[in-house]
């Protein structure tokens with residue numbers, strides 16, 4: 001790793017000022033320090049600002065009808081927290097499945113939802129592929145090895161100089177689909193963003209957060225969706241492996257929410273399947289049709305057609321399990 005200045009921010013204002021001056025934020029470092037060690041960025045940051053030194057950002061509380069989770073709460077604390085387990089058990093379960101036991105003790109919910117893509121061109125040592133997602137000109141995965149990439153198209157975005165670019169990397173975060181079906185709200189130093197609008201694609205970014213904007217809290221409404229829900233991840237290795245595809249399903253009063261990770265540049269809400277299921281009880285036939293509906297519109301590349309079958313199968317299975 002190359003040297004950099006390290007600031008332990010005492011307040012959100014101090015951290016935000018540092019970020020506006022070009023620093024990079026670190027929470028648990030599970031994503032960021034690996035990226036710095038592998039030297040994947042076109043410009044090495046001069047300063048890293050630690051958010052964990054800011055007090056009171058790692059608490060879990062309930063307030064009226066809302067479960068409030070500080071952005072610096074670790075995944076391990078979320079997995080074992082009594083309030084999370086009572087009000088949003090699916091979130092505790094998903095947090096407890098991410099990465100490894102030791103990483104979960106240090107990595108945070110805020111870092112998990114802000115993590116950068118795992119695309120192997122993006123992550124290649126020493127910035128070997130200066131791809132579109134880093135401000136470069138092309139997406140190497142479009143014509144290269146795209147077995148882990150999107151089956152629902154690419155995301156178009158603009159670089160700082162106004163150039164149009166496309167990226168087909170997926171959002172592979174553990175908690176993104178879960179927080180989406182829970183209808184979570186993301187509180188930042190500047191605004192409140194609905195889960196449906198929080199994830200995005202930009203140069204060195206996987207969210208709509210602006211430079212200097214810090215995620216401070218995640219609010220989960222206490223609802224029947226939170227109580228009756230399921231989480232499933234599919235990965236090739238049994239442990240310490242990112243989900244190739246993950247899925248959250250929730251139901252309340254005959255209304256269904258289905259969100260998939262690992263299939264699109266942002267968490268993918270399976271609207272056609274939700275519509276098909278609306279007001280109906282799950283039967284084997286309906287679950288099968290919903291799986292097919294969830295995969296509608298998929299256009300896999302040469303190497304990732306297997307994901308379409310995974311979508312159909314996992315959606316069907318989880319609907320049958322939720323009943």
Ligand SMILES: Cc1cc2nc3c(=O)[nH]c(=O)nc-3n(C[C@H](O)[C@H](O)[C@H](O)COP(=O)(O)OP(=O)(O)OC[C@H]3O[C@@H](n4cnc5c(N)ncnc54)[C@H](O)[C@@H]3O)c2cc1C
Nearest residue numbers: 025027028029030031032099107108110111112114174215
């Ligand atoms: C071996 C290994 C296995 C892994 N397996 C998984 C897995 O199975 N599932 C999974 O989801 N992830 C996995 N990860 C990725 C990662 O460790 C986690 O997602 C982790 O939760 C990141 O959190 P962090 O606090 O360490 O974030 P950091 O690495 O500190 O930060 C990640 C990014 O988020 C930004 N950021 C952090 N906090 C904030 C905030 N409050 N406001 C604004 N921006 C912020 C940082 O600037 C940085 O760009 C794995 C990582 C490793 C090394």
Ligand code: SF4
Nearest residue numbers: 119131139167168169
């Ligand atoms: S998929 Fe995205 S991150 Fe991967 S090479 Fe293409 S532009 Fe870069």
